[in-house]
Amino acid sequence: MLIFASISFVLAAIWGLASSGLLGIRNILRDTAACSEIAGSISSKSAVYYNGSSSYMKDNHHWISSSSQVSACSFEPGTTEDLAKALKILGDTRTPFAIKSGGHASNPGFSSTPGVQIAMSLFSDVTFDPDSQTATVGTGATWDVVYRMLEKYGVNVVGGKVAGVGVGGIVLGGGYSYLTNQYGLAIDNVVAYELVLPNGTVTTVTSSNPDLFFGLRGGLNNFGIVTYVTLKTYPQSQVWGGSIAYDQDQLKAVKAATAKFAANVIDPKASMYSVYKYVSGKLVMTCTLFYNAPTYPDGIFDDFLAIPHVDQYVSTRSFASMIKTELPSTPDLSLYSQRNRGVFNVIAIEEWTESLLDDVAKEVLFNGDKLGNSATVVTYELRTYLTSIYDHADTPSAYPDSRERGYSFLALFYAWNDSRDDDLVYDAVTASSNYIKQLAIAAGQDVANVVAYPNNADPSTSIEDIYGDNLARLQDIKKAVDPDNVMGLAGGWKI
Numbered sequence: 001m002l003i004f005a006s007i008s009f010v011l012a013a014i015w016g017l018a019s020s021g022l023l024g025i026r027n028i029l030r031d032t033a034a035c036s037e038i039a040g041s042i043s044s045k046s047a048v049y050y051n052g053s054s055s056y057m058k059d060n061h062h063w064i065s066s067s068s069q070v071s072a073c074s075f076e077p078g079t080t081e082d083l084a085k086a087l088k089i090l091g092d093t094r095t096p097f098a099i100k101s102g103g104h105a106s107n108p109g110f111s112s113t114p115g116v117q118i119a120m121s122l123f124s125d126v127t128f129d130p131d132s133q134t135a136t137v138g139t140g141a142t143w144d145v146v147y148r149m150l151e152k153y154g155v156n157v158v159g160g161k162v163a164g165v166g167v168g169g170i171v172l173g174g175g176y177s178y179l180t181n182q183y184g185l186a187i188d189n190v191v192a193y194e195l196v197l198p199n200g201t202v203t204t205v206t207s208s209n210p211d212l213f214f215g216l217r218g219g220l221n222n223f224g225i226v227t228y229v230t231l232k233t234y235p236q237s238q239v240w241g242g243s244i245a246y247d248q249d250q251l252k253a254v255k256a257a258t259a260k261f262a263a264n265v266i267d268p269k270a271s272m273y274s275v276y277k278y279v280s281g282k283l284v285m286t287c288t289l290f291y292n293a294p295t296y297p298d299g300i301f302d303d304f305l306a307i308p309h310v311d312q313y314v315s316t317r318s319f320a321s322m323i324k325t326e327l328p329s330t331p332d333l334s335l336y337s338q339r340n341r342g343v344f345n346v347i348a349i350e351e352w353t354e355s356l357l358d359d360v361a362k363e364v365l366f367n368g369d370k371l372g373n374s375a376t377v378v379t380y381e382l383r384t385y386l387t388s389i390y391d392h393a394d395t396p397s398a399y400p401d402s403r404e405r406g407y408s409f410l411a412l413f414y415a416w417n418d419s420r421d422d423d424l425v426y427d428a429v430t431a432s433s434n435y436i437k438q439l440a441i442a443a444g445q446d447v448a449n450v451v452a453y454p455n456n457a458d459p460s461t462s463i464e465d466i467y468g469d470n471l472a473r474l475q476d477i478k479k480a481v482d483p484d485n486v487m488g489l490a491g492g493w494k495i
Contacts, residue, residue, distance in 0.1 A: 102166020184392025218399025278368030
């Protein structure tokens, strides 16, 4: 039975990977040996799984199927010590690996691998310390769970705003939130990281280690594997918010309300996101409104509420429920996780004018029509933030490279089914992003050299465009803590 299982595993790996050229047979055998070595070195609190088991499938699963690969095995560390042993083995054997938190990365190979898939799901505990008013969170947890667990203490943290998103990518990549106008990015609220260094040693990184603390806050997985993060907490009451959907006939009114909100609302408790979606040849707009109190001040959201709508789901509610406010009329993007391919891209915006909003609407319709049946989802999300959002950090961070002013963003997301359409859709996303960016620049917006947000940048983005002036310092830190480039065996933005 063991021989048969091993042969089945190798054949499955070859079938899934050989055609792509990602692995040769020698590499598969080497990776299998690394799996066995890890399995033989860890405690009973951790486990290695192989193709055919439900745990293996769960560990390799991603929100978007194009982000998944057929790994040689999956490894679920249950202790920091076991993870340290495994990382040392991976480095010594030069075996490719990946680290998955929630599996929401859309770029292929960023949290998946043909080697050893490390799934951090057992690091999912959340602990609140009332004395320090901090929460220590495992990087395998998802933000919806974190928010629910902190509710009983009446506190909250700055994290993701979508259900199912993992803690790891947000606390290492940036982290824009409903609370960002008030408290900054998720990385601005990190007090400490527990880090497994590339050589297998474990350390706690705080501001007393300025280089590593700088690198981890935005530098993703370049310096080791983070197991736990300690975050500042803030008192959290009920909030007011939810989503409202409008049809294309209300575009003019929605544009006016959005531009007015972005230009005039400076209350940091208020936040607004707007999504333009292509649906059957037409434009559907969904605005998500948020105020960090049970009621909102008069005038802030009145324009949005007065526009005739096709669906509405706004109320006083818990913060945790805000990340599960999809309207019945809105396609649930989580449904695409089993079969769709997908890509994000993001550009910085200084000002949401009605003219630029009109250009975005035209791009949605143009690309939706152009891609036709090739694309199953075409969405453009308008993210509005105050210019003061980068003022909340006490120390510099890998991202962003400049904190002179904050920006709003336009985030594109396309999904499709057929891998033969990959180049078509990737090219369309990049071209549309560049076109709207050029329109903003032509209108006088100084966004030509604003670095890209690493968690939403598409695969064509250069490392220079992500880290800008910080890249040289990051490369020096990388050489110091990872001279053998162990973390280069993992995917993602490599410095």
